[in-house]
Amino acid sequence: MSEFDLTIILAGVVAGAAPVLLATLGETITERSGIINLSLDGTLLLSAMTGFAAALTTGSILAGFAAAAAVGAATAAVVAVFAIRLGLAQVAVGFVLTLMARDLAYVLGGPFARVEGPLVGLAPIPVLSGLPFMGPMLFNQSLPVYFSMAMIFAVWWYLYRTPPGLKLRCVGENPDGAYARGIDPDRTQLIHAVAGGALVGIAGAAFSLCIKPGWGQPQGCEGAGWIALALVIFGGWHPFKVALGAYLFAFLQVMSIHLQAWFPDVPAQVFQAAPFPLMIFILVLISLAQRESVLRLAQEHPVLKALVNALTGAAPAALGRQRKSDS
Amino acid sequence: MSLELAAAAAVVLAFTTMVLLFAGAPPLETFRQIVQGSLGSWIKLTYVIKVWIPLTLASCGLLYTFRIGLWNIGVEGQVMAGAVLTTFILRSGVESGHPGLVLFAGLLAGIAGGAFWAILAGYLKTRGGVHEIFAGLGLNFVAQGMVLWLIFGPWKQPGIASMSGTETFPDALWLPYIEHLRISPAGIGMALLAVVLTAAMLRYTRFGLYLKAIGSNEKAAFFFGLRPRTTMILAMICAGGFAGLAGGFQVAGVYHRLIPAISSGYGYLALLVVLLSNFNVWVTPLVAFFFAALNVGSIQLPMALQLDSSLSGVIQGTLVLAALAVHALRTRIRRAS
Numbered sequence: 001m002s003e004f005d006l007t008i009i010l011a012g013v014v015a016g017a018a019p020v021l022l023a024t025l026g027e028t029i030t031e032r033s034g035i036i037n038l039s040l041d042g043t044l045l046l047s048a049m050t051g052f053a054a055a056l057t058t059g060s061i062l063a064g065f066a067a068a069a070a071v072g073a074a075t076a077a078v079v080a081v082f083a084i085r086l087g088l089a090q091v092a093v094g095f096v097l098t099l100m101a102r103d104l105a106y107v108l109g110g111p112f113a114r115v116e117g118p119l120v121g122l123a124p125i126p127v128l129s130g131l132p133f134m135g136p137m138l139f140n141q142s143l144p145v146y147f148s149m150a151m152i153f154a155v156w157w158y159l160y161r162t163p164p165g166l167k168l169r170c171v172g173e174n175p176d177g178a179y180a181r182g183i184d185p186d187r188t189q190l191i192h193a194v195a196g197g198a199l200v201g202i203a204g205a206a207f208s209l210c211i212k213p214g215w216g217q218p219q220g221c222e223g224a225g226w227i228a229l230a231l232v233i234f235g236g237w238h239p240f241k242v243a244l245g246a247y248l249f250a251f252l253q254v255m256s257i258h259l260q261a262w263f264p265d266v267p268a269q270v271f272q273a274a275p276f277p278l279m280i281f282i283l284v285l286i287s288l289a290q291r292e293s294v295l296r297l298a299q300e301h302p303v304l305k306a307l308v309n310a311l312t313g314a315a316p317a318a319l320g321r322q323r324k325s326d327s
Numbered sequence: 328m329s330l331e332l333a334a335a336a337a338v339v340l341a342f343t344t345m346v347l348l349f350a351g352a353p354p355l356e357t358f359r360q361i362v363q364g365s366l367g368s369w370i371k372l373t374y375v376i377k378v379w380i381p382l383t384l385a386s387c388g389l390l391y392t393f394r395i396g397l398w399n400i401g402v403e404g405q406v407m408a409g410a411v412l413t414t415f416i417l418r419s420g421v422e423s424g425h426p427g428l429v430l431f432a433g434l435l436a437g438i439a440g441g442a443f444w445a446i447l448a449g450y451l452k453t454r455g456g457v458h459e460i461f462a463g464l465g466l467n468f469v470a471q472g473m474v475l476w477l478i479f480g481p482w483k484q485p486g487i488a489s490m491s492g493t494e495t496f497p498d499a500l501w502l503p504y505i506e507h508l509r510i511s512p513a514g515i516g517m518a519l520l521a522v523v524l525t526a527a528m529l530r531y532t533r534f535g536l537y538l539k540a541i542g543s544n545e546k547a548a549f550f551f552g553l554r555p556r557t558t559m560i561l562a563m564i565c566a567g568g569f570a571g572l573a574g575g576f577q578v579a580g581v582y583h584r585l586i587p588a589i590s591s592g593y594g595y596l597a598l599l600v601v602l603l604s605n606f607n608v609w610v611t612p613l614v615a616f617f618f619a620a621l622n623v624g625s626i627q628l629p630m631a632l633q634l635d636s637s638l639s640g641v642i643q644g645t646l647v648l649a650a651l652a653v654h655a656l657r658t659r660i661r662r663a664s
Contacts (some may be wrong), residue, residue, distance in 0.1 A: 015551070038460075082648075091398060091481035092602060093648065099595055100644025108350050110635050115449040217635075226464055232462075273472025276465040280457060287456025 009254055011137045017250035018148040019044075019206040019221065023228040024235070024242045025155045026199025030076065031232060032159060033186075033192040034318040037079050038094025040103030041225025047204025048069040052215045054070040055205075056117045057236035064118070072201020073194045075101055079088075080193035080267070084186045090320055112215045120144060120210045135327075144206040148163055150165065151199070156239040168192055172203070172316030173189075196261045223276075230279045236313015247273065331653045339651035343642055352634045360631050361639075365624030373509045376414055377581055379591075379612075379620035380511075381406070381573035382516040385597035386604075386611045388441075388569030389560045393606055394529060396542040399563065401448040401463025403568045404470035405441040405592030409571025412440030412472060412492065413578045414585040417500050418482070426499035431501075434575045441571015444470065451561035453556040459524045465595075475587055482585065490544070492586035502580035514580050518612070521569055526608045528565075570594060578582040596622075603647045605654070618643055 023040060030037045037043075047068035055064025066251040077098060083090040120142045138149070159165040168188055172179040173186035204221075212220040227249060235242030256271040288294060289308045298305040347354040365375050385402055391397040398403075416436040420429030444466060451462035479488040504511050529535040539556045541548040549555055577589050600618055604610040618639075625639035 017451055078648075082652060082655075086652055086659070088651055090654050092651065094402070095398075096599060096602065096644050096647050096651075099599070099640055100648070103635075103640030103644065104346065106635045106637035107346060110350065222479065223468065226461075230461055230465075273468045275470035280451060280465040282463055283457040283461055284451065284455040290456070 003255050005209040005240045006289040007133055009095065009135050009139070011225075013247060013250045014137055014149075015141055015145050016253060018145045018247045019093045019203040019211050020224055020228050020231070020249060021148045021243055022151060022198045022203035022206060023225065024246050025151050025239060026072070026196040026203065027228055027232050028113035028235070028237055028239055029155060029159075029168075029199070030149065030193045030196030031314055032172045032237060033168050033189045033318055034175060034297070034316055035083060035189050036090045036094060036198075036320045037076050037081055037193060037197060038229065039075055039079060039097035039101060039225075040092055040228055041223065042098035042211050043072055043075045043197065043200050044207065044221055044225045044228075045206040045219060046075065046101040047201035048208035048221060049105040049112065049204075049215050050217055051201075051205030052208040053109065053112045054118055055209055056112060056115065059118070061118055061120055061209060064209055065202055069198040069201040072204065073198040076193045076197020076200070077190070079197075080190045084189055084239075085323055088320070095283055106217055109215050109217075111213070114214070118209065144202075144210050145239060146293075146310050147202075148206070152239055152243045158241065169316070170302045172318055200228075217272055218252055227275060227279065233315075234279075234282055236286075237315060241313065252278065260323050328476070331650065331657060334390075335646060335652045336648040338653070341643045342645050342649075343638075347634075347640075357628065357632060357634065357638070358362055360628060361487055361621065361624035363624070364627045365620035367618070370509065371623065372625045373388050375616070375619045376510055376515065376526050378591075379616050380514040380518045380580070380617040380620055381591075381593050382597055382600060382619055383612050384521050384573040384576065384594055385570045387521040387572075387608070388566035389597055389601045390525055390529065390606060390608055390611065391538060391565040391585060393601060394538040394542050395559055395562045397447070397452070397559060397562060397565050398460050399445070399463060400460050400595075400598070401466050402566060402597060403590055404422060404463065404467035405444045405567040405570035406456065406471040406574040406590040406594045407445035407467075407474050409437035409441035409574030410566075410578045410585060410589040411470075411477065411574075412571070413437035413575035414477075414482070417496055417579065418493075421497065421500065430500060430502065430579060434572060437578070438568045439571065441567040441569070441574060443567070445567025445570070446560060446564040447630075449560040453559055458510045469480045471587075474585065474589060478585060483489060490587055492582065492589075493584045495584045498664070500579070501583050503577070506625075509664070511580050513572025515597055516649050517572065517576065522608060522612050529608060534558075534561070565607060601645050603650055 013047060023044060027037060027040060050071045051064040051068030053064075055061050058064075078097060079090060079093050079292045082088045082093045086148070088090040108154035122140060123143050124141075130134045131139065157165075159169065167178065168185050171185045175189075178185050178188070207221040207224070208215055208219065225311070228246075231245040231249060232242055234245040252275060256274055260271050292307065298308045344354045344437070347357055363371075383404060388405075389402060400465055411643055413433045413436055416433040417429060417610040420426070420432070420499055422436065423429055448459055448462040448466055451457040452459045452529055478490075482493045484491075484494045500514055502511050529538070537548070537558050540551070541553060541558055543557050573593060574590065577591070577593075578585060596618060597615075600611060600614045604614045621642055622638040628634040628636050628638060
């Protein structure tokens, strides 16, 4: 691509961000309840495989997405049940599941590797897609991409404008306090871990049926789960900022394809590794922004203050912690 | 303990059989293939030992970081960093005329490489405030990118760069093998030494006690005058050093060159080994042997049964999860009664 067409690039960013965006929103819901689901990377692969296989065998794209969502929900349920009912370390269970789900995807997905399969087509919205600039970018996409955009607002609405969302945030900050107020923290955590997991599953299907179509080894979405986990921190556990991070990341990915074209001597694998040092760097910045000395300095400089405010977002206080239930 | 093991094994057997039936493979034949492929002959057994050595080394290193409460996921990249530095020294020493010395220096460089990569993650954790899981993971991908860049760039084979790796070293720079037994006494010695050394360090030294104190309660340890940050870095150096040695062994003792998949996933697998060993240093080498046998036994599955060799990973993961669950359940029941 020699021509540098901004509209095409941005349309590609909006589409390419969809799966990672869905995964980050799912993980945001889960982590807001105080549970870390570290299994994202493996879950994405397993649900991508399941979604593709189910859509291929049944001939229905919808069945593919449903199967993928079920796989995502089931994996999350394992993490939640092991953590809540058995009191095991969430990080340990999540990590083991990451590896296991990946291997399971390769074992079960063998017959579906490199097979021609169904693909979600574009669904331009009449009238709106004809708009200049915004049209091709926002209104000439496929249904999963529209869904991902709608979910940003849906998750925000749920978290900040509904009673269950308020209860969910209570549990994430202080499960014992929530318990004293008559909320069942275990139930709340389990429900939202499963709901978040289902979104992650849909993200997996969005990879294999839409953005990186097909199944193979490698599928092409390896590492995306880890990026999604980091983006949740980057976005300070807030749906809007998390979404911004996902789009920023997709933009960098599209740019790296262009960079590859400009530097043909550098092997492609180097560009594929490039997002990760960037991720570390951003996490360092976020941590630095929360230092006391920086905060004090920020009081005197309005620009810096705005920047720090944008960067910081506190983790749910009870995130990843084990709760001693009296039951 | 044996009851727990039996329960976990039953869960694994049931789940794996289910997966195999789902994948359309005959379960009994698959299990037979895995046993045959790993313990069926002396040659197969030597392959298992070749996997056991780096796996045990990396697992020993992880015991230090787990003891202080760190999740050193970066171990995978530390193996690769060690392999890279070992390759660098061996490459430079091809024409030196002192192969023994070069080999020794190469393995030492491997330790240094792994330790350096671990220090990066350690500082990101203690100074940068980045959780060690994300720091380590990011560095894993960077290390993988570095290995590929070296193979396709500066260290490419004369003629054309390829996924088969760098040029193979001359025989003199291979870690010595007993010809008719096909095993490397130096490699086995390193792994056994690592186990004994780690056991002694954790049990009998002040350093081991500090690790445990900080791991149990970082704040209290700080008020006792311990320095959690410095000790964390030291623990990371130990972990990275052993992982780097594992990488050095992969280069000098197994592949005799740098290949893209030089770490073979042994870093991640070592995390599972240590989890299943319940952080017990004496159990670790046994679990490592079992996991190595599963890995080697699965290699021929694609040929024999058109089944992906990742099956070993499914079995290992299920085993760890089942063991964790059974252990937790039993503790619960015991506490309740």
